[in-house]
Amino acid sequence: MIELKVCKFGNALGVVLPEEVIARLNTQEGAPLYLTEAPDGGYHLVPYDPAFEKKIATTEDIMHRYRDTLHRLAK
Template identity: 40%
Template sequence: MSNLKVEKVGDALGIVLPEEVLKKLEVKEGDTLYILDTPDGIKITTFDPNLDTAIKAYEKVNQKYTNALRELSK
């Protein structure tokens, strides 16, 4: 992987991601990246960790109330 240098950007600090990293992440200007703490260190991802929680909650409700949701969708 690449080494990144922390640079001053206005009143903040920032890093510039190399083109190869941007391609692997499949991101473009304006996209959101998420920084997660993991047991192995920091992870930068395009995956919203809150989305996984919401999907699991939906699946639980969907299983319990499948018939009611089907009727409400009509």
């Protein structure tokens, strides 16, 4: 567990992420991070948009189910 402290930045509040967290998230300054609610009531901080991940999974499912049709249309 890593303890973070809430700091005031102008009129907003924020946290400073230690380098080890930034490295593990594989992120950099200016990159978006997404705070999502976990089923247990907590939160997860992730470097990708979970909604986009769901769209990709749906697309891959469609591509798998209609592989032959898409192959014929590509000709």
